Amino acid sequence: MGISDKQKAHIKKLNANQKGENNRYWKGDKASYKAIHQWVRSHLSKPEFCTKCNINPSREVANIDGKYSRDLTTWAWMCRSCHLRMDNVATKAWITKKGRIQPSD
Numbered sequence: 533m534g535i536s537d538k539q540k541a542h543i544k545k546l547n548a549n550q551k552g553e554n555n556r557y558w559k560g561d562k563a564s565y566k567a568i569h570q571w572v573r574s575h576l577s578k579p580e581f582c583t584k585c586n587i588n589p590s591r592e593v594a595n596i597d598g599k600y601s602r603d604l605t606t607w608a609w610m611c612r613s614c615h616l617r618m619d620n621v622a623t624k625a626w627i628t629k630k631g632r633i634q635p636s637d
């Protein structure tokens with residue numbers, strides 16, 4: 533199984549775009565979400581095991597309060613499954629909160 537020349541050219545074009553004109557999208561929500569994750573990953577010391585279940589190896593940084601701020605106390609290293617579970621709960625809580633009180637941001 534290989535990649536055709538056409539696909540290669542397409543990938544090359546995509547990569548070139550990311551370095552060039554698409555940089556203007558860097559300030560978008562997706563980019564800042566990714567950037568803050570990367571920042572936390574490099575600043576929050578990584579334990580061997582998931583801070584939630586203490587069974588699986590820690591693999592991902594998870595935001596606890598749903599604010600995605602650079603406050604390291606609102607982040608924790610978790611395994612994939614705990615992270616997914618917590619993200620679902622956090623998203624629901626966030627929506628409820630937004631629905632009840634006036635958004636401050």
Ligand SMILES: [Zn+2]
Nearest residue numbers: 582585611614
């Ligand atoms: Zn876990």
